[in-house]
Amino acid sequence: MRSLGQRAELLRVIAHPARIRILEELTKGVKCVSDFEEFLEISQPNISQHLSLLRNHGIIDYYMDGRLRCYFLVDPVIPNILELLEKDYPESLPAPACCPVTKKGKYPGDRRR
Amino acid sequence: MRSLGQRAELLRVIAHPARIRILEELTKGVKCVSDFEEFLEISQPNISQHLSLLRNHGIIDYYMDGRLRCYFLVDPVIPNILELLEKDYPESLPAPACCPVTKKGKYPGDRRR
DNA sequence: TAAAAATATAATAATATTTGAATGTATAGT
DNA sequence: ACTATACATTCAAATATTATTATATTTTTA
Numbered sequence: 001m002r003s004l005g006q007r008a009e010l011l012r013v014i015a016h017p018a019r020i021r022i023l024e025e026l027t028k029g030v031k032c033v034s035d036f037e038e039f040l041e042i043s044q045p046n047i048s049q050h051l052s053l054l055r056n057h058g059i060i061d062y063y064m065d066g067r068l069r070c071y072f073l074v075d076p077v078i079p080n081i082l083e084l085l086e087k088d089y090p091e092s093l094p095a096p097a098c099c100p101v102t103k104k105g106k107y108p109g110d111r112r113r
Numbered sequence: 114m115r116s117l118g119q120r121a122e123l124l125r126v127i128a129h130p131a132r133i134r135i136l137e138e139l140t141k142g143v144k145c146v147s148d149f150e151e152f153l154e155i156s157q158p159n160i161s162q163h164l165s166l167l168r169n170h171g172i173i174d175y176y177m178d179g180r181l182r183c184y185f186l187v188d189p190v191i192p193n194i195l196e197l198l199e200k201d202y203p204e205s206l207p208a209p210a211c212c213p214v215t216k217k218g219k220y221p222g223d224r225r226r
Numbered sequence: 227t228a229a230a231a232a233t234a235t236a237a238t239a240a241t242a243t244t245t246g247a248a249t250g251t252a253t254a255g256t
Numbered sequence: 257a258c259t260a261t262a263c264a265t266t267c268a269a270a271t272a273t274t275a276t277t278a279t280a281t282t283t284t285t286a
Binding site: 033034044047048049051052067068069 | 261262263264265
């Protein structure tokens with residue numbers, strides 16, 4: 001079970017356009033750094049920095065093959081999160097019954113103080 | 114369909130312990146600011162700032178009831194994301210057997226750092 | 227009408243994140 | 257052994273986020 005801090009940290013580490021793209025690609029399969037260079041419009045050192053961050057948080061790992069580092073996904077929650085983000089949600093959640101518009105409603109439940 | 118930037122931004126806005134707690138509570142129902150004060154160990158202005166951030170991103174909204182602001186969830190993806198974070202994932206994803214680029218370098222066996 | 231309650235806003239200070247530039251390291255090929 | 261390739265690391269500057277303090281706004285109640 002992830003603590004509150006761990007949950008926040010996990011999201012924080014994913015929450016960057018380059019890292020989301022990296023993770024999306026890794027859900028499709030193993031990729032090495034020069035593969036990422038082909039579609040990420042950032043410098044190679046910057047790619048390495050993002051990969052290091054992800055690895056330091058146990059989200060990805062790599063193995064060496066010659067001079068290539070083959071990165072792959074480790075954390076099983078990642079594909080699920082990415083899938084949620086890509087899904088379309090046409091509806092907002094239902095607003096609570098007690099009327100944003102008429103301003104008349106009572107607060108649901110008991111309040112103290 | 115959310116753009117890459119929007120996906121990153123959404124995660125970034127959720128990715129804070131206080132905001133995650135706020136959103137978790139809001140999945141259970143409407144809450145006003147003083148409700149949050151009871152379980153968040155941060156100052157009232159700080160709570161307001163977190164609520165404003167969430168609202169400015171269309172994740173929550175509120176209605177007024179007297180001098181209370183009753184906040185509620187709007188973005189339907191939030192409960193799903195929170196649920197994923199709380200779920201337990203006992204297994205790592207299966208590691209790839211070899212490097213898809215060179216077809217060499219067998220995984221487990223000769224990993225280095 | 228004045229006071230208080232509930233909450234927001236603004237300014238600032240502290241801290242964290244991100245990027246860029248330069249440099250470093252290991253391996254493969256010759 | 258030398259060079260090129262593939263990648264990482266370090267440091268510093270720029271930027272963004274967060275928390276704090278003080279103050280303001282709105283509504284209710286006395």
